[in-house]
Amino acid sequence: MDTKRKKIEDLIKTFYAREDIPAQLAASARYSLLAGGKRLRPLVFLELLEGFGLSLNPSHYQIALAVELIHTGSLIHDDLPAMDNDDYRRGVLTNHKKFDEATAILAGDTLFFDPFFLLAESDLPSSVIVDLTRELAYASGSFGMVAGQVLDMAGEGKTLSLREIEQIHQLKTGRLLTFPFVAAGIVAGKSRTEIESLRKTGQQFGLAFQIRDDILDITATFAELGKTPGKDILEEKSTYVAYLGLDGAKKALHVQLTAVKAQLTELSVMPKTPLFELIEKLDMEQE
Amino acid sequence: MDTKRKKIEDLIKTFYAREDIPAQLAASARYSLLAGGKRLRPLVFLELLEGFGLSLNPSHYQIALAVELIHTGSLIHDDLPAMDNDDYRRGVLTNHKKFDEATAILAGDTLFFDPFFLLAESDLPSSVIVDLTRELAYASGSFGMVAGQVLDMAGEGKTLSLREIEQIHQLKTGRLLTFPFVAAGIVAGKSRTEIESLRKTGQQFGLAFQIRDDILDITATFAELGKTPGKDILEEKSTYVAYLGLDGAKKALHVQLTAVKAQLTELSVMPKTPLFELIEKLDMEQE
Numbered sequence: 001m002d003t004k005r006k007k008i009e010d011l012i013k014t015f016y017a018r019e020d021i022p023a024q025l026a027a028s029a030r031y032s033l034l035a036g037g038k039r040l041r042p043l044v045f046l047e048l049l050e051g052f053g054l055s056l057n058p059s060h061y062q063i064a065l066a067v068e069l070i071h072t073g074s075l076i077h078d079d080l081p082a083m084d085n086d087d088y089r090r091g092v093l094t095n096h097k098k099f100d101e102a103t104a105i106l107a108g109d110t111l112f113f114d115p116f117f118l119l120a121e122s123d124l125p126s127s128v129i130v131d132l133t134r135e136l137a138y139a140s141g142s143f144g145m146v147a148g149q150v151l152d153m154a155g156e157g158k159t160l161s162l163r164e165i166e167q168i169h170q171l172k173t174g175r176l177l178t179f180p181f182v183a184a185g186i187v188a189g190k191s192r193t194e195i196e197s198l199r200k201t202g203q204q205f206g207l208a209f210q211i212r213d214d215i216l217d218i219t220a221t222f223a224e225l226g227k228t229p230g231k232d233i234l235e236e237k238s239t240y241v242a243y244l245g246l247d248g249a250k251k252a253l254h255v256q257l258t259a260v261k262a263q264l265t266e267l268s269v270m271p272k273t274p275l276f277e278l279i280e281k282l283d284m285e286q287e
Numbered sequence: 288m289d290t291k292r293k294k295i296e297d298l299i300k301t302f303y304a305r306e307d308i309p310a311q312l313a314a315s316a317r318y319s320l321l322a323g324g325k326r327l328r329p330l331v332f333l334e335l336l337e338g339f340g341l342s343l344n345p346s347h348y349q350i351a352l353a354v355e356l357i358h359t360g361s362l363i364h365d366d367l368p369a370m371d372n373d374d375y376r377r378g379v380l381t382n383h384k385k386f387d388e389a390t391a392i393l394a395g396d397t398l399f400f401d402p403f404f405l406l407a408e409s410d411l412p413s414s415v416i417v418d419l420t421r422e423l424a425y426a427s428g429s430f431g432m433v434a435g436q437v438l439d440m441a442g443e444g445k446t447l448s449l450r451e452i453e454q455i456h457q458l459k460t461g462r463l464l465t466f467p468f469v470a471a472g473i474v475a476g477k478s479r480t481e482i483e484s485l486r487k488t489g490q491q492f493g494l495a496f497q498i499r500d501d502i503l504d505i506t507a508t509f510a511e512l513g514k515t516p517g518k519d520i521l522e523e524k525s526t527y528v529a530y531l532g533l534d535g536a537k538k539a540l541h542v543q544l545t546a547v548k549a550q551l552t553e554l555s556v557m558p559k560t561p562l563f564e565l566i567e568k569l570d571m572e573q574e
Contacts, residue, residue, distance in 0.1 A: 021429040024441060025437040029429070083389050083392065102370050103437070105370065105392065110429045110434070112396060114428045116420055116424035120417050120424060127413040130416045130417060133416075137400050137407060140400040141397045141399075142309075146312065146396050150390070154311060
């Protein structure tokens, strides 16, 4: 998995070293991209492909990078003063603090366009690229990530039902976490039915991830989190922990992750693979 | 041409009336999309297709809308306080003034993602969609519009050479104005050589448009412009007018537009068509 992480980072460096990209823009994009993310979305995609028996090629890494660019761009915009107003992210200054607000807005913007260039440039059948493009745009725009962020902001200071919280997270983070599952199915040439099963698995994975995020906001220190903890409480956000209590949230996380593993096994992904390790690391019950 | 404009606006209304888009997000996107743009990019694309002898179908309108969404999204972000800080655009309040900054950032973001969904959903051959996706992402992100905006901001308060001004405009507005020319060639199944000729024509059209914009910033009133005039001078931007004088700029505009018409004739687009009318309306020599 470390080799894959390294390859993703090499691809970031190569892409944003292109001479036809203005130096200031490339520097700002690279800064946030290389500020130490877990690369969860790209890794899930790549590990799933291997789980399906494919040998990874450069096009697969381009797709993996595409989803990471959008994720990073969304973090840059979320951190802006007009949004969550965060000074730190992953332990270092946020993009607008390191550079300035205008640069951060534009770095985010460019990280939303470049992924579609990467997809279109990949050496995959056209019909596969079109399917990936549709899924990635669906996961990100008015039906996905951006929609979720709008609902999340609108919900601040209000008491939301567990259903409303779930809907927000399904859009805000769930769709982009689901993309690697669906995309792996598309690239591996899985049937429509199998792809829809993968979508369901991805949704459960996304839900698990959000529960974990809510738990960490309470339990983790600044050093562990790399950003200011306790912000959910300050912003009066409705969280899983607020609803289920800390132990209940940990239990819910465990249930979700167990379901994800069971579904992947059904989709003939081998247990004990790096993908399973990755999923188990997210669990907090054993800790 | 009015029928086409109407159809584009109908498509905007239909798309942003979808129930799976949060109402606040749709309202904010619709507000800026329906605040009365000229629809120049979509119209050039559609008129060119007709000039090439094609009958327009719904997919063509989806491509036309895609480029308009990105254009509008870029205006919303350009107007933000951290960028040009404009209160008015097209005669009405800018998006962040009408709503708030966070909403405006997110509306812009969603207008950058949804176009790629529209492209992927269009009923055209996959290879055509992939080519259009590549061109649109190229025109918009780190090699186009966003790159140009970064260079434009970096150039404020500095004296730039005419060559540097041209480079900035070629990226910032030129690439997205070139897209309709290239896209029409792709959709009409033109040869590689013809598409590259169309790209050159589009670049000249983009240059003409920028010269015109610089002239209008000096000569137009608030009512004519729909935004605060004279901002280039206030922000010490290097413009064509500053370089060539007002008469020189008008002459340069005329020369560019004449070249565009000549090239289109060579590409067997008939003169006296609506496209030529549209181009001639941009000229200021006869006025």
